[in-house]
Amino acid sequence: MRDSYAKFETHGVKLYAVSYDDQETLKEFAQTQNIPYPLLSDLDSAVIERYGILNTEVSKDDAFLYGIPFPGIYVVDESGKVVAKFFHDTYKKRDSPETLIDAALGRILIEEDAPQAEGGDDDIRITAAVHGGKGSVRQGIIRKLVVRFELPEGMHIYGEPVPQGLTATQVVVNGPPGLSTMATEFPATEHLHLQAMGVDLEVWSGTVDIVVPFYARGELASETRALDADSITLEVQVRYQACNENECLLPQTETFNLDLPMDVVDVPRLGPHLGHGQREGNYDSMPAMRRLIRRKLIQNPLGLPKFIWKNIKLELAARKRRKNRGQAG
Amino acid sequence: MTIERDESGFDAPAPLGHPARAGLPAGHPTGPAVGERLPDFELPDAQGRLVNFHEDRAGRKAALVFYRSAVW
Numbered sequence: 001m002r003d004s005y006a007k008f009e010t011h012g013v014k015l016y017a018v019s020y021d022d023q024e025t026l027k028e029f030a031q032t033q034n035i036p037y038p039l040l041s042d043l044d045s046a047v048i049e050r051y052g053i054l055n056t057e058v059s060k061d062d063a064f065l066y067g068i069p070f071p072g073i074y075v076v077d078e079s080g081k082v083v084a085k086f087f088h089d090t091y092k093k094r095d096s097p098e099t100l101i102d103a104a105l106g107r108i109l110i111e112e113d114a115p116q117a118e119g120g121d122d123d124i125r126i127t128a129a130v131h132g133g134k135g136s137v138r139q140g141i142i143r144k145l146v147v148r149f150e151l152p153e154g155m156h157i158y159g160e161p162v163p164q165g166l167t168a169t170q171v172v173v174n175g176p177p178g179l180s181t182m183a184t185e186f187p188a189t190e191h192l193h194l195q196a197m198g199v200d201l202e203v204w205s206g207t208v209d210i211v212v213p214f215y216a217r218g219e220l221a222s223e224t225r226a227l228d229a230d231s232i233t234l235e236v237q238v239r240y241q242a243c244n245e246n247e248c249l250l251p252q253t254e255t256f257n258l259d260l261p262m263d264v265v266d267v268p269r270l271g272p273h274l275g276h277g278q279r280e281g282n283y284d285s286m287p288a289m290r291r292l293i294r295r296k297l298i299q300n301p302l303g304l305p306k307f308i309w310k311n312i313k314l315e316l317a318a319r320k321r322r323k324n325r326g327q328a329g
Numbered sequence: 330m331t332i333e334r335d336e337s338g339f340d341a342p343a344p345l346g347h348p349a350r351a352g353l354p355a356g357h358p359t360g361p362a363v364g365e366r367l368p369d370f371e372l373p374d375a376q377g378r379l380v381n382f383h384e385d386r387a388g389r390k391a392a393l394v395f396y397r398s399a400v401w
Contacts, residue, residue, distance in 0.1 A: 015391065018396070085361075140339055
Protein backbone atom coordinates (compact mmCIF):
# COMPACT_ATOMS: atom_id res chain seq x y z
CA MET A 1 0.00 0.00 0.00
CA ARG A 2 2.82 2.35 0.96
CA ASP A 3 4.52 2.01 -2.40
CA SER A 4 1.30 2.80 -4.26
CA TYR A 5 0.18 5.70 -2.09
CA ALA A 6 0.98 8.25 -4.79
CA LYS A 7 -1.45 6.48 -7.14
CA PHE A 8 -4.26 6.76 -4.58
CA GLU A 9 -3.51 10.48 -4.32
CA THR A 10 -3.38 10.95 -8.09
CA HIS A 11 -6.83 9.39 -8.46
CA GLY A 12 -8.33 11.21 -5.49
CA VAL A 13 -8.85 8.08 -3.40
CA LYS A 14 -8.23 8.46 0.35
CA LEU A 15 -6.66 5.55 2.16
CA TYR A 16 -7.20 4.54 5.82
CA ALA A 17 -6.03 1.49 7.73
CA VAL A 18 -7.52 0.19 10.99
CA SER A 19 -5.97 -2.29 13.43
CA TYR A 20 -6.18 -3.08 17.15
CA ASP A 21 -2.60 -1.84 17.74
CA ASP A 22 -1.86 0.93 20.22
CA GLN A 23 -1.02 4.42 19.07
CA GLU A 24 2.65 4.17 20.04
CA THR A 25 3.06 1.08 17.86
CA LEU A 26 1.38 2.79 14.93
CA LYS A 27 3.58 5.85 15.38
CA GLU A 28 6.74 3.73 15.29
CA PHE A 29 5.42 1.72 12.39
CA ALA A 30 4.45 4.82 10.40
CA GLN A 31 7.81 6.47 11.05
CA THR A 32 10.08 3.53 10.33
CA GLN A 33 8.09 2.27 7.34
CA ASN A 34 7.28 5.73 5.96
CA ILE A 35 3.53 5.15 5.95
CA PRO A 36 1.94 8.38 4.67
CA TYR A 37 -1.75 7.50 5.23
CA PRO A 38 -3.64 7.41 8.56
CA LEU A 39 -3.13 4.30 10.68
CA LEU A 40 -6.09 4.28 13.03
CA SER A 41 -5.95 2.65 16.44
CA ASP A 42 -9.02 0.59 17.33
CA LEU A 43 -7.53 -0.38 20.68
CA ASP A 44 -10.51 -2.30 22.08
CA SER A 45 -11.64 -3.51 18.62
CA ALA A 46 -14.93 -1.61 19.06
CA VAL A 47 -15.13 -0.52 15.42
CA ILE A 48 -14.02 -3.96 14.21
CA GLU A 49 -16.82 -5.46 16.29
CA ARG A 50 -19.39 -2.88 15.22
CA TYR A 51 -18.58 -3.62 11.59
CA GLY A 52 -19.22 -7.30 12.30
CA ILE A 53 -15.77 -8.47 11.22
CA LEU A 54 -14.19 -9.49 14.53
CA ASN A 55 -12.30 -12.73 13.90
CA THR A 56 -14.56 -15.11 15.81
CA GLU A 57 -12.23 -18.03 15.05
CA VAL A 58 -9.84 -16.51 17.59
CA SER A 59 -10.97 -17.04 21.18
CA LYS A 60 -10.60 -14.73 24.16
CA ASP A 61 -8.14 -17.28 25.49
CA ASP A 62 -5.84 -16.77 22.50
CA ALA A 63 -4.04 -14.07 24.47
CA PHE A 64 -2.75 -11.21 22.32
CA LEU A 65 -4.48 -12.44 19.16
CA TYR A 66 -8.00 -11.75 20.41
CA GLY A 67 -9.49 -8.63 18.85
CA ILE A 68 -8.11 -8.98 15.32
CA PRO A 69 -10.54 -8.66 12.41
CA PHE A 70 -11.09 -10.91 9.45
CA PRO A 71 -8.83 -8.77 7.27
CA GLY A 72 -10.63 -7.01 4.46
CA ILE A 73 -11.10 -3.80 2.56
CA TYR A 74 -14.08 -1.59 1.72
CA VAL A 75 -13.99 0.89 -1.14
CA VAL A 76 -16.53 3.73 -0.91
CA ASP A 77 -17.72 6.38 -3.35
CA GLU A 78 -18.04 10.11 -2.64
CA SER A 79 -21.23 9.56 -0.63
CA GLY A 80 -19.58 6.92 1.57
CA LYS A 81 -21.47 4.01 0.04
CA VAL A 82 -19.60 0.75 -0.45
CA VAL A 83 -18.89 0.18 -4.15
CA ALA A 84 -16.70 -2.89 -3.62
CA LYS A 85 -15.41 -5.01 -0.78
CA PHE A 86 -12.58 -7.48 -0.59
CA PHE A 87 -12.60 -10.36 1.88
CA HIS A 88 -11.01 -13.76 1.28
CA ASP A 89 -11.21 -17.22 2.83
CA THR A 90 -7.65 -16.89 4.09
CA TYR A 91 -5.70 -13.87 5.32
CA LYS A 92 -2.91 -14.95 3.00
CA LYS A 93 -4.87 -13.81 -0.05
CA ARG A 94 -4.56 -10.06 -0.44
CA ASP A 95 -5.56 -7.72 -3.19
CA SER A 96 -3.20 -5.42 -5.04
CA PRO A 97 -3.54 -1.69 -4.27
CA GLU A 98 -4.32 -1.13 -7.96
CA THR A 99 -7.43 -3.32 -7.59
CA LEU A 100 -8.78 -0.90 -4.98
CA ILE A 101 -8.14 2.08 -7.23
CA ASP A 102 -9.85 0.28 -10.12
CA ALA A 103 -12.86 -0.39 -7.88
CA ALA A 104 -13.04 3.28 -6.89
CA LEU A 105 -12.75 4.45 -10.51
CA GLY A 106 -14.92 1.71 -12.03
CA ARG A 107 -12.39 0.80 -14.72
CA ILE A 108 -9.11 -1.03 -15.15
CA LEU A 109 -6.16 1.24 -15.60
CA ILE A 110 -3.26 -0.70 -17.13
CA GLU A 111 -0.08 1.13 -16.24
CA GLU A 112 2.96 1.64 -18.45
CA ASP A 113 5.22 -0.24 -16.04
CA ALA A 114 2.98 -3.33 -16.03
CA PRO A 115 4.55 -6.33 -17.81
CA GLN A 116 2.65 -6.47 -21.09
CA ALA A 117 2.68 -7.71 -24.67
CA GLU A 118 0.67 -6.72 -27.72
CA GLY A 119 -0.91 -8.79 -30.42
CA GLY A 120 -3.80 -8.76 -32.86
CA ASP A 121 -3.59 -7.18 -36.30
CA ASP A 122 -4.21 -3.86 -38.04
CA ASP A 123 -7.87 -3.85 -37.02
CA ILE A 124 -8.03 -5.68 -33.73
CA ARG A 125 -5.62 -4.76 -30.97
CA ILE A 126 -4.97 -7.19 -28.14
CA THR A 127 -2.94 -6.36 -25.05
CA ALA A 128 -2.08 -8.92 -22.38
CA ALA A 129 -0.84 -7.26 -19.19
CA VAL A 130 -0.29 -8.16 -15.58
CA HIS A 131 -1.94 -5.52 -13.50
CA GLY A 132 -0.94 -4.65 -9.94
CA GLY A 133 2.41 -4.22 -8.22
CA LYS A 134 4.22 -4.00 -11.59
CA GLY A 135 3.31 -7.65 -11.99
CA SER A 136 5.54 -8.79 -9.14
CA VAL A 137 4.82 -12.18 -7.59
CA ARG A 138 4.47 -12.78 -3.84
CA GLN A 139 2.80 -15.52 -1.85
CA GLY A 140 -0.94 -14.87 -1.76
CA ILE A 141 -0.90 -11.41 -3.35
CA ILE A 142 -3.53 -11.35 -6.08
CA ARG A 143 -2.45 -9.84 -9.39
CA LYS A 144 -4.63 -9.62 -12.47
CA LEU A 145 -3.89 -10.84 -15.93
CA VAL A 146 -5.86 -8.51 -18.16
CA VAL A 147 -6.50 -9.32 -21.81
CA ARG A 148 -7.79 -6.17 -23.46
CA PHE A 149 -9.39 -6.33 -26.89
CA GLU A 150 -9.80 -3.07 -28.79
CA LEU A 151 -12.25 -3.81 -31.56
CA PRO A 152 -13.04 -1.57 -34.52
CA GLU A 153 -16.53 -0.16 -34.97
CA GLY A 154 -19.06 -2.82 -36.01
CA MET A 155 -16.91 -5.77 -34.97
CA HIS A 156 -17.64 -8.05 -32.06
CA ILE A 157 -16.32 -11.15 -30.28
CA TYR A 158 -18.30 -13.85 -28.54
CA GLY A 159 -19.09 -14.86 -25.00
CA GLU A 160 -20.61 -18.18 -23.91
CA PRO A 161 -22.84 -19.76 -25.02
CA VAL A 162 -22.07 -19.74 -28.75
CA PRO A 163 -23.99 -21.55 -31.48
CA GLN A 164 -22.17 -24.31 -33.28
CA GLY A 165 -19.58 -23.07 -35.73
CA LEU A 166 -18.58 -20.00 -33.74
CA THR A 167 -15.79 -19.71 -31.20
CA ALA A 168 -16.28 -18.14 -27.77
CA THR A 169 -13.52 -15.95 -26.38
CA GLN A 170 -11.23 -17.88 -24.08
CA VAL A 171 -8.19 -16.93 -22.00
CA VAL A 172 -5.97 -19.63 -20.52
CA VAL A 173 -3.11 -18.80 -18.18
CA ASN A 174 -0.26 -21.26 -17.69
CA GLY A 175 2.40 -20.68 -15.08
CA PRO A 176 4.95 -22.63 -13.07
CA PRO A 177 3.80 -25.10 -10.37
CA GLY A 178 2.40 -23.23 -7.38
CA LEU A 179 0.59 -20.60 -9.43
CA SER A 180 -3.18 -20.55 -8.85
CA THR A 181 -5.70 -18.83 -11.06
CA MET A 182 -9.09 -17.67 -9.82
CA ALA A 183 -12.39 -17.51 -11.74
CA THR A 184 -12.13 -15.52 -14.98
CA GLU A 185 -13.97 -12.19 -14.85
CA PHE A 186 -15.86 -11.37 -18.04
CA PRO A 187 -17.70 -8.09 -18.63
CA ALA A 188 -21.47 -8.25 -19.24
CA THR A 189 -22.30 -9.29 -22.78
CA GLU A 190 -24.70 -7.58 -25.18
CA HIS A 191 -27.46 -9.80 -26.42
CA LEU A 192 -27.71 -10.02 -30.20
CA HIS A 193 -30.59 -11.72 -31.98
CA LEU A 194 -30.07 -12.45 -35.65
CA GLN A 195 -33.56 -12.90 -37.01
CA ALA A 196 -32.49 -14.02 -40.47
CA MET A 197 -30.45 -16.88 -39.07
CA GLY A 198 -32.64 -17.45 -36.03
CA VAL A 199 -29.72 -17.40 -33.60
CA ASP A 200 -29.11 -15.68 -30.29
CA LEU A 201 -25.61 -14.41 -29.60
CA GLU A 202 -23.78 -13.00 -26.59
CA VAL A 203 -21.24 -10.47 -27.81
CA TRP A 204 -18.75 -7.83 -26.75
CA SER A 205 -17.71 -4.81 -28.79
CA GLY A 206 -15.44 -1.80 -28.35
CA THR A 207 -12.91 -2.21 -25.56
CA VAL A 208 -13.28 -5.55 -23.78
CA ASP A 209 -11.30 -6.50 -20.67
CA ILE A 210 -11.14 -10.17 -19.69
CA VAL A 211 -9.47 -10.66 -16.32
CA VAL A 212 -7.86 -13.73 -14.78
CA PRO A 213 -6.80 -13.06 -11.16
CA PHE A 214 -3.93 -15.23 -9.95
CA TYR A 215 -1.57 -15.65 -7.01
CA ALA A 216 1.41 -17.73 -5.93
CA ARG A 217 1.13 -20.50 -3.37
CA GLY A 218 3.94 -21.48 -1.00
CA GLU A 219 5.32 -23.92 -3.52
CA LEU A 220 6.27 -21.05 -5.83
CA ALA A 221 6.79 -18.12 -3.45
CA SER A 222 6.93 -18.47 0.30
CA GLU A 223 7.58 -16.13 3.18
CA THR A 224 9.34 -18.93 5.05
CA ARG A 225 12.22 -19.63 2.67
CA ALA A 226 14.36 -17.74 0.20
CA LEU A 227 13.16 -17.46 -3.40
CA ASP A 228 14.21 -20.10 -5.91
CA ALA A 229 14.25 -17.72 -8.87
CA ASP A 230 14.21 -14.01 -9.71
CA SER A 231 11.34 -14.26 -12.15
CA ILE A 232 8.71 -16.52 -13.65
CA THR A 233 7.09 -16.65 -17.06
CA LEU A 234 3.36 -16.58 -17.52
CA GLU A 235 2.04 -18.05 -20.75
CA VAL A 236 -1.26 -16.58 -21.84
CA GLN A 237 -3.32 -18.20 -24.58
CA VAL A 238 -6.09 -16.16 -26.11
CA ARG A 239 -8.65 -17.72 -28.45
CA TYR A 240 -11.30 -15.63 -30.14
CA GLN A 241 -13.30 -15.11 -33.27
CA ALA A 242 -14.22 -11.68 -34.54
CA CYS A 243 -17.24 -10.95 -36.72
CA ASN A 244 -19.18 -8.00 -38.04
CA GLU A 245 -22.69 -8.01 -39.43
CA ASN A 246 -21.59 -9.38 -42.79
CA GLU A 247 -18.74 -11.74 -42.22
CA CYS A 248 -16.78 -13.73 -39.68
CA LEU A 249 -13.02 -13.98 -39.56
CA LEU A 250 -11.40 -17.32 -38.85
CA PRO A 251 -10.93 -18.22 -35.17
CA GLN A 252 -7.54 -17.07 -33.91
CA THR A 253 -5.25 -18.30 -31.17
CA GLU A 254 -2.50 -16.04 -29.88
CA THR A 255 0.08 -16.76 -27.22
CA PHE A 256 1.73 -14.13 -25.07
CA ASN A 257 4.64 -14.69 -22.73
CA LEU A 258 5.02 -12.33 -19.81
CA ASP A 259 8.03 -12.29 -17.50
CA LEU A 260 7.13 -11.42 -13.93
CA PRO A 261 9.62 -10.52 -11.18
CA MET A 262 9.51 -12.45 -7.92
CA ASP A 263 9.33 -10.20 -4.91
CA VAL A 264 10.83 -10.58 -1.46
CA VAL A 265 8.26 -10.25 1.35
CA ASP A 266 8.47 -7.70 4.16
CA VAL A 267 8.25 -9.52 7.49
CA PRO A 268 8.08 -8.07 11.02
CA ARG A 269 11.27 -8.27 13.03
CA LEU A 270 9.93 -10.88 15.43
CA GLY A 271 11.20 -14.38 16.19
CA PRO A 272 8.89 -16.57 14.08
CA HIS A 273 9.46 -14.51 10.92
CA LEU A 274 13.22 -14.21 11.03
CA GLY A 275 15.94 -16.08 9.18
CA HIS A 276 13.78 -17.20 6.25
CA GLY A 277 15.60 -15.13 3.65
CA GLN A 278 12.93 -12.44 3.49
CA ARG A 279 13.17 -8.67 4.02
CA GLU A 280 13.03 -8.19 7.76
CA GLY A 281 11.44 -5.06 9.22
CA ASN A 282 13.86 -2.30 10.07
CA TYR A 283 12.43 -1.85 13.53
CA ASP A 284 12.27 -4.14 16.49
CA SER A 285 8.60 -4.89 17.18
CA MET A 286 9.36 -6.74 20.42
CA PRO A 287 8.58 -3.71 22.66
CA ALA A 288 5.23 -3.31 20.86
CA MET A 289 4.61 -7.04 21.28
CA ARG A 290 5.25 -6.80 25.04
CA ARG A 291 2.81 -3.89 25.32
CA LEU A 292 0.20 -5.83 23.35
CA ILE A 293 0.58 -8.93 25.53
CA ARG A 294 0.42 -6.84 28.72
CA ARG A 295 -2.73 -5.06 27.52
CA LYS A 296 -4.51 -8.32 26.69
CA LEU A 297 -3.26 -9.96 29.89
CA ILE A 298 -4.95 -7.31 32.01
CA GLN A 299 -8.25 -8.02 30.22
CA ASN A 300 -7.93 -11.80 30.59
CA PRO A 301 -5.15 -12.93 32.99
CA LEU A 302 -5.70 -16.63 32.26
CA GLY A 303 -5.46 -16.04 28.50
CA LEU A 304 -1.68 -16.15 28.37
CA PRO A 305 -1.09 -19.49 30.15
CA LYS A 306 -3.96 -21.03 28.17
CA PHE A 307 -2.49 -19.68 24.93
CA ILE A 308 0.98 -20.99 25.78
CA TRP A 309 -0.50 -24.42 26.54
CA LYS A 310 -2.41 -24.37 23.26
CA ASN A 311 0.80 -23.46 21.41
CA ILE A 312 2.65 -26.39 22.98
CA LYS A 313 -0.12 -28.78 21.91
CA LEU A 314 -0.16 -27.39 18.36
CA GLU A 315 3.63 -27.60 18.10
CA LEU A 316 3.59 -31.21 19.29
CA ALA A 317 0.90 -32.09 16.75
CA ALA A 318 2.93 -30.41 14.00
CA ARG A 319 6.05 -32.36 14.96
CA LYS A 320 4.08 -35.59 14.88
CA ARG A 321 2.80 -34.75 11.38
CA ARG A 322 6.33 -34.02 10.25
CA LYS A 323 7.58 -37.29 11.68
CA ASN A 324 4.77 -39.23 9.97
CA ARG A 325 5.51 -37.51 6.68
CA GLY A 326 9.16 -38.40 7.08
CA GLN A 327 8.28 -42.04 7.59
CA ALA A 328 5.84 -42.06 4.68
CA GLY A 329 8.32 -40.34 2.36
CA MET B 330 7.70 -22.25 15.60
CA THR B 331 7.10 -24.99 13.06
CA ILE B 332 6.62 -23.89 9.48
CA GLU B 333 3.71 -25.65 7.82
CA ARG B 334 1.86 -25.44 4.54
CA ASP B 335 -1.92 -25.20 4.87
CA GLU B 336 -4.59 -26.81 2.70
CA SER B 337 -4.71 -23.74 0.44
CA GLY B 338 -0.98 -24.17 -0.19
CA PHE B 339 0.24 -21.23 1.88
CA ASP B 340 3.29 -21.35 4.14
CA ALA B 341 3.43 -19.59 7.52
CA PRO B 342 5.74 -19.79 10.52
CA ALA B 343 3.06 -21.30 12.77
CA PRO B 344 1.66 -24.81 13.10
CA LEU B 345 -1.64 -25.68 11.40
CA GLY B 346 -4.66 -24.88 13.53
CA HIS B 347 -2.86 -21.96 15.18
CA PRO B 348 -5.32 -19.10 15.79
CA ALA B 349 -2.92 -16.69 14.04
CA ARG B 350 -3.75 -18.62 10.86
CA ALA B 351 -7.54 -18.57 11.38
CA GLY B 352 -9.36 -17.87 8.12
CA LEU B 353 -12.82 -16.62 7.27
CA PRO B 354 -15.32 -19.51 7.56
CA ALA B 355 -17.42 -20.10 4.44
CA GLY B 356 -20.61 -18.06 4.56
CA HIS B 357 -19.46 -15.88 7.45
CA PRO B 358 -20.75 -12.29 7.11
CA THR B 359 -18.18 -9.62 6.22
CA GLY B 360 -19.76 -6.44 7.50
CA PRO B 361 -21.48 -3.69 5.50
CA ALA B 362 -22.72 -4.79 2.08
CA VAL B 363 -22.09 -3.19 -1.30
CA GLY B 364 -24.53 -0.29 -1.65
CA GLU B 365 -24.66 0.47 2.09
CA ARG B 366 -23.07 3.55 3.59
CA LEU B 367 -20.16 2.59 5.86
CA PRO B 368 -21.08 3.19 9.52
CA ASP B 369 -19.60 6.33 11.05
CA PHE B 370 -16.67 5.95 13.40
CA GLU B 371 -13.96 8.00 14.99
CA LEU B 372 -10.52 6.65 15.98
CA PRO B 373 -7.16 8.17 16.94
CA ASP B 374 -4.40 8.07 14.33
CA ALA B 375 -0.69 7.46 15.03
CA GLN B 376 -0.29 11.05 16.25
CA GLY B 377 -3.27 10.76 18.59
CA ARG B 378 -5.44 13.01 16.43
CA LEU B 379 -9.07 11.87 16.41
CA VAL B 380 -10.09 11.01 12.86
CA ASN B 381 -13.76 10.82 11.92
CA PHE B 382 -13.74 8.64 8.81
CA HIS B 383 -16.53 10.28 6.81
CA GLU B 384 -15.60 13.84 7.88
CA ASP B 385 -11.93 13.33 7.16
CA ARG B 386 -12.40 12.01 3.65
CA ALA B 387 -14.40 15.19 2.98
CA GLY B 388 -16.53 13.89 0.12
CA ARG B 389 -13.74 11.97 -1.57
CA LYS B 390 -13.67 8.29 -2.47
CA ALA B 391 -11.81 6.11 0.00
CA ALA B 392 -10.43 2.66 0.71
CA LEU B 393 -10.79 1.48 4.30
CA VAL B 394 -8.41 -1.36 5.16
CA PHE B 395 -8.91 -3.60 8.18
CA TYR B 396 -5.66 -5.48 8.82
CA ARG B 397 -4.56 -7.78 11.58
CA SER B 398 -1.62 -6.02 13.22
CA ALA B 399 1.44 -3.88 12.62
CA VAL B 400 3.23 -5.77 15.42
CA TRP B 401 3.40 -9.41 14.33
